[in-house]
Amino acid sequence: MRIELNAIQERASIYTYYGANIRLENPKGSQINYQEDYQEFTRNIRRAVRRQVQNHKVAVLHLDIQDFFRSIDHSRLMQVLADQALPASRLRLRYDEHTQLTIREILFLIMRRSEGLPISQQNIVSNLLSHLFLYPLDCCVREIQMESNTSLTFHRYVDDMFLTVQFPNVEINENIGTKMLDISTRIGEHLSSNLGLTLNPLKTRLDILTSEDEVDELIERSRLVSFYRPLPEEGGEPPQETLNRAILVLSTLREQFRQRGYIDRIATNDDLALKQCFQKAVVHYTRSEQAQQQLEAVFQDWHPALMSKSIKVLVFLISRVPTALNTLFAYVCEGLRNPQLSLTIVHLAEYLMLIEEYNGEFNNEVSHLLKTSSNPYTHLLGRLVNPLSPSSNRYINIEDSCLQAHRSIMQQVRRTIIAERRGVHGLAYNHLLNVLQEWCFCNQQSSVTRNHYDRNHVVNWLESIAGHSEIMFVITIFDRRNRNTISHPGDESIEIAPVNQTEYEEHLAKLNHLLPNFWRRLPNC
Structure with a gap:
């Protein structure tokens, strides 16, 4: 494939990603990096917009293709791949008519249509094929850039696309809108005539930005913060400065609460600034005398009602200040x-009960709640107070010591x-599978990082402690989750196969039957 053109594209401010770097000439050298690619995708967009908005207006066009993955025609895909492959590569990889027909037959067998x-x-094969399928679109954008807009930048993660163009401050928005509509129309016509695809008018959006504040709003609204890591100009700093930024956010929240008596919500950038405190260097720094003096000052007269904002990081920071914690x-x-x-109180109680500084300050209150409440969340907290609770009181049948x-x-x-x-059983089903996956990750003590621990790792490990029918059930709930919600970065598609209450409860009961069996078979149990 024309991989050698990537550097040329990037010099032209055209950046494309698909979650991996597949090397056909050296398959063992291939790398799969969903998170890193999507992180770089969002960082490049933020960097481009922040740079262009300086003393200018910036038009940001977010393009969405209607039903993208399901609309890729197999015969067109084979032709696009053939057009992109150099003659030597086609010969070396034996990409002939027979190979094309075989691939189409495999796809038809899977999809039951052409x-x-x-x-x-994390379907890297579909990501790669769909990424290559849109290569002609990248060439179309390059032509538009060369003809009229040298400031144009284009960013694409598979089918998630952002296009930015810089305009003088004096340019009226009507003219900007007209020019961007021309670009959008041309791209739409190219997709339709060459690839058989259609832009989704409901999700295609144009923003015209004139200030840093508007850039922040765009970042928040367009979800350009996934796998967030700040740019240097956004706060990629040493631990002292990271904590200073967090304390500034806390001080602002406290003052807003004093003036208005409430806080509607916390801005995404502020939330991210607080979460940077979980970096190892910052965690270590918070134990220093200087940091503790800063935290004592900001948490003096801190109203507990503010704890619902970024609760996890606030509990961590306030645990460094004994008076505020008490x-x-x-x-x-x-x-x-x-x-x-x-x-909110129950949620806050959970986080406090899980920190090292908790010494049973409200164990009695939780024990009393267990006598008066049937709420499963209350019983979950009760298991932190009274270990060895009977399995009948467990929402998830996981041993207390493990929990x-x-x-x-x-x-x-x-x-x-x-x-x-809340009655959102599709979401509950996803979290239920996450419970199983996290249970396996913790008990296996895998060398694989949590972000890369997937279904294959779960199934491979369970083969040592589970029977065939149990393994098949685990595979089934993974497959059912994938038909319930599509959750890989950059894709907002949702298949119409929601999990209902009956199906959720059946799988919950089955999992609660299996987990104790898995636990008893662990080598250290």
């Missing part, structure tokens, strides 16, 4: 005694319960 590519979580403990105790128990040792499992169980109680 259009579409299979969609599943005040928070007292607030939660009072809230747990309230007959009208709020979910207490691994906060990540606890959090997934909590998310499952909340989604189920």
Whole structure:
């Protein structure tokens, strides 16, 4: 394939990604990096827009293709691949008519029709094929750039596309809109006539930006923060400065609350600034005398109602300030005694019970709740107070010692319960599978990072402790999750196969039957 053109494209400010770097000439040298690619995709867009908005207007066109994966015609795909392959590559890879026919037959066997590519979580084959299928579009954008807009930048992660163009401040928005409509129309015509694809008018959006504040709003609205890592100009700094930025956010929240009595929401950039405190260097720095003095100052007279904003990082930071932490403990105790128990209080209690500084400050209140409440979330907290609770009181049948040792499992169980109680059974089903996957990850103690621990790792490990029928059930719930929600980066597609309450409860019961069996078969149990 014409991989050698990538460098030329990037020099022309055209950036394309698909979650991997497949090397056909050296397959062993291939790399799969969904997170890194999508991170670079979003970083490049943010960098381009922030650079272009300086003393200018910037038009940002977000393009979406209607039903992209299901609309790729197999015969057109084979032709596009043939056009992109150099003669020597076609000969070396034996990409002839027989190979093309074989690939089309395989795709037809999977899709049961002559259009579409299979969609599943982290499907690198479909990502690669669809990425190559849109290569003619990249060439079309390059032609548009050469003809009229040297400032144009184009960013594409498979079919998720952003196009930016810089305009003088004096240019009126009507003229900008007309020019961008011309570009959008030309791209739409190219997709239709050459690839048989259609732009989705409901999801294709134009933004005209004139300031940094508007750039921040675009970043937040367009989800350009996935796998966030700040640019140097956005705060990629040493730990002292990272904490300073977080403290500035906290001070602003506190002042807004004092003035208005409430905080509607926390801006995405502020939330991300707080989460940067989980970097190892910052965690270590928060134990220094200087950092603790800063935290004591910002948490003085801190109102507990603010804890619902970025709760995890706030609990972590406030745990470094004993006086503020004791005040928070007292607030939660009072809230747990309230007959009208709020979910926020229970949520906050969970996070506090899982930190090292918790010494049973409201164990009695939780124990009392267990006698008066049938809420499964309450019983989940009760298991942190009274280990060895009977299995009949467990929403998820995981041993208490395992639940207490691994906060990540606890959090997934909590998310499952909340989604189920809200009646969103499709989301609850996804979290239920996450519980199983996290349980396997923690008990296997895999050398693979959590972000790369997938279905194959789960199944391969369970083969040592599970029977064939149990393995097949695990594979089934993974497949069902993928038909319920498509969750790989850059794709907003959702297949119409929602999980209903009956199906969710059946799979929950089955999983609760299997987990104790898996636990008993672990070598260290």
